[in-house]
Amino acid sequence: MRASAVLLFSVIWHVLPTSASLNTPLSVSGRWIVDSTGANVTYAGTNWSGDLRAMIPEGLQYASISSTVSKIKSLGMNAIRLTFATEMVDDILDNGGDVTVKESLDIALGSVNGSKVWDDIQAMNPQITESTTRLQVFDMLAAECAAQDIYIHLDNHVSKAEWCCSETDGNAWWGDTYFDVPKWKRGLEYMVEHAKTWPNYASIGLRNEPRQPEVANAEYPYTWQTWYEQMTDAARLVHAANADTLIFLAGLDYDTTLAPIPTGAALDSAGTVFNLSSFAFADKLVLEIHNYDTSATSCATLASELWSDGFDALDTTDSSAIANVMPVVLTEFGFLQDSTTWEGVYATCLRDWIPQIHAGWTVWTLAGSYYIREGIEDYDETWVRTIVRFTLIKYYILTAGMLNHNWSDWRSPDAIVEGLAIMIDSSSTI
Numbered sequence: 005m006r007a008s009a010v011l012l013f014s015v016i017w018h019v020l021p022t023s024a025s026l027n028t029p030l031s032v033s034g035r036w037i038v039d040s041t042g043a044n045v046t047y048a049g050t051n052w053s054g055d056l057r058a059m060i061p062e063g064l065q066y067a068s069i070s071s072t073v074s075k076i077k078s079l080g081m082n083a084i085r086l087t088f089a090t091e092m093v094d095d096i097l098d099n100g101g102d103v104t105v106k107e108s109l110d111i112a113l114g115s116v117n118g119s120k121v122w123d124d125i126q127a128m129n130p131q132i133t134e135s136t137t138r139l140q141v142f143d144m145l146a147a148e149c150a151a152q153d154i155y156i157h158l159d160n161h162v163s164k165a166e167w168c169c170s171e172t173d174g175n176a177w178w179g180d181t182y183f184d185v186p187k188w189k190r191g192l193e194y195m196v197e198h199a200k201t202w203p204n205y206a207s208i209g210l211r212n213e214p215r216q217p218e219v220a221n222a223e224y225p226y227t228w229q230t231w232y233e234q235m236t237d238a239a240r241l242v243h244a245a246n247a248d249t250l251i252f253l254a255g256l257d258y259d260t261t262l263a264p265i266p267t268g269a270a271l272d273s274a275g276t277v278f279n280l281s282s283f284a285f286a287d288k289l290v291l292e293i294h295n296y297d298t299s300a301t302s303c304a305t306l307a308s309e310l311w312s313d314g315f316d317a318l319d320t321t322d323s324s325a326i327a328n329v330m331p332v333v334l335t336e337f338g339f340l341q342d343s344t345t346w347e348g349v350y351a352t353c354l355r356d357w358i359p360q361i362h363a364g365w366t367v368w369t370l371a372g373s374y375y376i377r378e379g380i381e382d383y384d385e386t387w388v389r390t391i392v393r394f395t396l397i398k399y400y401i402l403t404a405g406m407l408n409h410n411w412s413d414w415r416s417p418d419a420i421v422e423g424l425a426i427m428i429d430s431s432s433t434i
């Protein structure tokens with residue numbers, strides 16, 4: 005849809021509210037994600053975190069759910085990557101049920117600061133009451149997105165609720181300190197079952213950014229074989245719990261590579277391969293990749309790396325050597341939201357190339373600010389992220405949220421209106 009059509013549509017929408025018109029469930033047809041009418045769907049979305057310490061979707065003390073969703077919609081975005089922590093489900097199932105938003109803020113921020121944020125949340129979002137639980141806020145957010153025709157992609161971001169991701173955070177890999185494997189599977193089943201009540205629910209990422217844990221667990225070595233066993237086992241359980249959901253598989257090294265999956269290369273010495281047609285639910289499987297190579301100096305190089313890291317699953321040319329043709333979505337990328345970075349090689353390249361290859365994407369990130377992140381309250385989403393992997397600095401990331409600290413406006417209007425909007429527009433016209 006062109007931007008003008010989107011604008012016209014949203015004007016009509018607000019005059020004549022009706023039920024959501026998204027055609028779920030989604031499924032996979034070759035390299036395309038299609039809706040229930042068979043029309044192509046290309047995600048053009050953003051991340052909305054709900055997996056940090058408070059386990060509540062962020063920013064509600066600054067803006068109403070509807071105003072934030074309207075901002076996303078005004079750009080023409082069609083999807084939200086809504087992150088959750090397994091810990092929330094553990095609380096629900098093992099610890100006497102979900103806790104209320106108010107209690108959760110008290111726990112995360114202390115009662116003095118928690119009460120202050122609680123008052124602000126109530127002022128901005130009066131529909132959230134003393135008895136509203138965290139998962140009920142996810143429901144409210146999903147409902148607002150449904151009303152504005154935005155798909156929900158759930159993402160299991162972490163086990164223990166906290167800022168992600170490093171090798172030392174205990175959430176890195178199956179069997180890591182907090183990454184309890186049975187609880188992870190149970191948490192996924194619980195969330196996809198719960199999401200059946202959301203008419204716009206579309207997909208789930210089984211695990212965000214699998215990575216080598218600092219301390220190895222002999223039962224779960226850091227190998228493609230472990231990845232294969234765990235991801236396919238969880239995918240079967242998730243499919244059994246909700247046969248409609250798309251299932252996104254993230255790769256190794258912080259989800260920067262899925263290289264052996266499209267090509268069907270051997271994953272271990274026993275010759276195990278990923279064979280799409282061996283899955284009864286092959287029409288529900290999607291690959292997801294992350295990229296923060298913000299120091300890229302050549303688009304050709306960046307694109308060719310992304311291609312061989314997994315985007316080659318989109319290759320349907322006659323000469324293709326791809327064994328498993330599947331959709332691939334760039335579920336994370338991001339860069340500093342100032343007045344110039346959006347014109348640099350990295351941002352320009354992804355803005356052009358991802359729509360050209362007809363791949364979906366969700367940009368890092370919507371916030372704004374966080375209730376609490378890395379122990380700091382009201383943390384402004386402007387950051388430098390250094391991924392240190394066994395003393396090697398692999399990526400140096402400098403990025404920031406789409407929204408300003410108080411969620412009232414774009415952080416860098418140029419980056420959004422002149423940059424991201426173009427990417428959305430070119431994604432949704434194909």
Ligand SMILES: *[C@@H]1O[C@H](CO)[C@@H](O)[C@H](O)[C@H]1NC(C)=O
Nearest residue numbers: 033036038042043044362434
């Ligand atoms: C999806 O888009 C591609 C590229 O424009 C097109 O070739 C294909 O036929 C489309 N599929 C459907 C079902 O519209």
Ligand SMILES: *[C@@H]1O[C@H](CO)[C@@H](O)[C@H](O)[C@H]1NC(C)=O
Nearest residue numbers: 113114115116117118381382
């Ligand atoms: C409460 O917030 C203030 C700043 O607003 C901060 O200085 C203080 O450390 C916080 N209190 C606690 C218990 O974290």
Ligand SMILES: *[C@@H]1O[C@H](CO)[C@@H](O)[C@H](O)[C@H]1NC(C)=O
Nearest residue numbers: 268277279280281282283327
């Ligand atoms: C993939 O699975 C299908 C269906 O089970 C089977 O027919 C085919 O031989 C398998 N291919 C490989 C390379 O194992």
Ligand SMILES: *[C@@H]1O[C@H](CO)[C@@H](O)[C@H](O)[C@H]1NC(C)=O
Nearest residue numbers: 051053168335336367368369
């Ligand atoms: C979403 O936010 C989390 C923090 O909760 C961050 O780790 C992640 O990279 C973000 N993802 C996207 C796609 O924005």
Ligand SMILES: *[C@@H]1O[C@H](CO)[C@@H](O)[C@H](O)[C@H]1NC(C)=O
Nearest residue numbers: 066408409410411412413415
């Ligand atoms: C929100 O932040 C912007 C930019 O810093 C500022 O101009 C505006 O006054 C703030 N709004 C509120 C309600 O605090």
